Amino acid sequence: MPQLIWFRNDLRIHDNTALHAALQAGPSIAVFTPSPQQWLLHDDAPSKIDFLLRNLAELQKSLAGLNVPLLIRPTESWQEAPEVIAQLCHAFKIDAVHVNTEYGIHESQRDAAVGAHLVDQGVLFHSHLDQLLFKPGSILTQSGTYFKVFSQFKKACYKSLYDAVPAIIRTPQAQAPLAITSDPVPCSVAGFHAIAPERQTLWPAGEQVAQQRLKAFTDAAIHGYLERRDFPAQAGTSQLSAYLVAGVLSIRQCLHAALSANQGEFASGQQGVVTWINELLWREFYTHILVGYPRVSRHRAFKPETEALAWRNSEKDLLAWQQGRTGFPIIDAAMRQLLATGWMHNRLRMIVAMFLTKNLLIDWRAGERFLMQHLIDGSLAANNGGWQWSASTGTDSVPYFRIFNPVSQSKRFDPNGDFIRHWLPELKHLNAKEIHQPKLLTGLFGTADYPKPIVDLSSSRVRAINAFKDLSLAA
Numbered sequence: 200m201p202q203l204i205w206f207r208n209d210l211r212i213h214d215n216t217a218l219h220a221a222l223q224a225g226p227s228i229a230v231f232t233p234s235p236q237q238w239l240l241h242d243d244a245p246s247k248i249d250f251l252l253r254n255l256a257e258l259q260k261s262l263a264g265l266n267v268p269l270l271i272r273p274t275e276s277w278q279e280a281p282e283v284i285a286q287l288c289h290a291f292k293i294d295a296v297h298v299n300t301e302y303g304i305h306e307s308q309r310d311a312a313v314g315a316h317l318v319d320q321g322v323l324f325h326s327h328l329d330q331l332l333f334k335p336g337s338i339l340t341q342s343g344t345y346f347k348v349f350s351q352f353k354k355a356c357y358k359s360l361y362d363a364v365p366a367i368i369r370t371p372q373a374q375a376p377l378a379i380t381s382d383p384v385p386c387s388v389a390g391f392h393a394i395a396p397e398r399q400t401l402w403p404a405g406e407q408v409a410q411q412r413l414k415a416f417t418d419a420a421i422h423g424y425l426e427r428r429d430f431p432a433q434a435g436t437s438q439l440s441a442y443l444v445a446g447v448l449s450i451r452q453c454l455h456a457a458l459s460a461n462q463g464e465f466a467s468g469q470q471g472v473v474t475w476i477n478e479l480l481w482r483e484f485y486t487h488i489l490v491g492y493p494r495v496s497r498h499r500a501f502k503p504e505t506e507a508l509a510w511r512n513s514e515k516d517l518l519a520w521q522q523g524r525t526g527f528p529i530i531d532a533a534m535r536q537l538l539a540t541g542w543m544h545n546r547l548r549m550i551v552a553m554f555l556t557k558n559l560l561i562d563w564r565a566g567e568r569f570l571m572q573h574l575i576d577g578s579l580a581a582n583n584g585g586w587q588w589s590a591s592t593g594t595d596s597v598p599y600f601r602i603f604n605p606v607s608q609s610k611r612f613d614p615n616g617d618f619i620r621h622w623l624p625e626l627k628h629l630n631a632k633e634i635h636q637p638k639l640l641t642g643l644f645g646t647a648d649y650p651k652p653i654v655d656l657s658s659s660r661v662r663a664i665n666a667f668k669d670l671s672l673a674a
């Protein structure tokens with residue numbers, strides 16, 4: 200009874216629901232379908248695709264240990280997927296295809312089309328819950344709708360977790376060898392430029408590294424997570440997001456590791472652990488939102504009434520923000536961290552998003568797109584959720600009049616200016632007081648290289664508040 204496991208963003212052999220199910224059902228082969236045109240359409244970053252392919256190469260080695268050959272079948276766009284998978288099933292007389300469910304609109308359409316095409320050929324298509332703790336649609340309000348407010352969603356998740364924590368799936372045993380040779384895994388694909396080796400070393404590939412990072416975090420840093428998570432100069436967060444997005448690490452593995460660091464407790468005990476589990480639930484929340492309110496993956500605002508907001512159209516300001524030349528050191532340092540590493544600290548993602556959408560009054564979609572094009576951990580659900588939250592167009596968002604002041608945020612979360620100094624060496628001679636809002640001096644100790652602020656914080660704040668007020672007047 201040959202089975203096919205189709206890998207996508209679930210590049211691991213441990214705790215992998217689809218892989219386990221396939222190998223339980225019979226001799227299995229695996230396939231991966233690189234889809235560069237589709238990835239470009241989704242604004243996936245070169246660093247994200249590079250990371251995916253490096254992890255795929257590691258996965259192939261692990262699968263070899265299970266005697267599961269990995270075939271590579273390129274499909275430029277997902278429209279070709281039904282035919283490509285069906286041909287493979289025909290060639291290898293496959294009885295059933297196993298996948299782990301993915302939740303974006305295009306992903307759902309792709310899988311529905313593949314499933315329907317396979318049924319016509321007499322092949323079963325099994326889609327397994329794996330990327331999330333809870334199946335979307337299983338955590339609902341009393342009236343049967345998807346939650347819109349995180350705190351209420353979280354409460355319902357905890358209720359479910361108290362009943363049963365989703366168990367880790369057993370790692371499959373090696374099957375008998377098959378007379379099928381694996382295909383070479385490509386190092387790169389058209390449309391995505393190469394990543395410098397120094398950048399790659401920041402994000403080593405493979406399950407083993409991911410597990411080591413999870414262990415290192417849950418053994419130590421998690422206990423100080425509550426106190427340190429907002430300070431970008433400190434390694435206070437797990438930096439596991441890229442591994443979760445590529446599925447090199449599972450959400451269940453993260454949850455179990457956190458629970459064992461807290462004697463099995465979710466909501467009491469170590470506050471660092473409790474706070475980290477809440478962050479894992481934010482990931483869960485935004486993915487449920489994607490399914491419950493599919494307009495958000497069609498570039499629409501979660502709050503439809505905010506669609507009418509009069510955003511400013513300023514290429515110049517957008518470019519200054521993108522290139523880290525706004526004249527606000529915390530914003531510029533954050534953007535340079537993103538451009539250099541493919542990752543940005545969560546506190547900074549909030550600060551730069553709020554600055555773009557409020558102080559510059561530029562449409563959140565421009566920022567969402569730019570981050571996606573550069574993040575190694577780019578995820579439609581989390582990125583869209585984070586942007587809409589910051590722009591006050593989304594779920595459970597801060598009220599529009601609560602606008603972060605980037606200078607106060609800088610003083611509060613980078614008090615000594617260490618983070619700024621690291622990414623803006625042109626300001627490294629400034630002391631902890633001056634560095635958050637440099638005075639533009641010339642001469643030997645001047646900051647002539649550093650741009651003047653591109654916007655006045657007070658008047659731009661009022662402008663943003665008025666734009667939102669106009670919206671409520673028009674309603």
Ligand code: FAD
Pocket residue numbers: 428436437438439440441443444478479481482483485543544545546548549552570574576577578579581582583584585586589
């Ligand atoms: P930790 O603090 O260690 O958190 C552990 C894990 O929980 C993360 O790896 C992530 O999977 C999840 N998580 C944490 N915070 C959030 C959150 N607010 N929303 C959803 N999941 C969360 N996260 C992404 O994974 N991909 C994105 O594209 C993305 N874009 C964002 C854009 C904006 C504007 C904002 C405000 C947030 C965004 N986030 C995104 C959420 C968050 O910033 C990152 O998950 C986090 O910085 C990753 O670092 P970490 O692994 O050290 O996180």
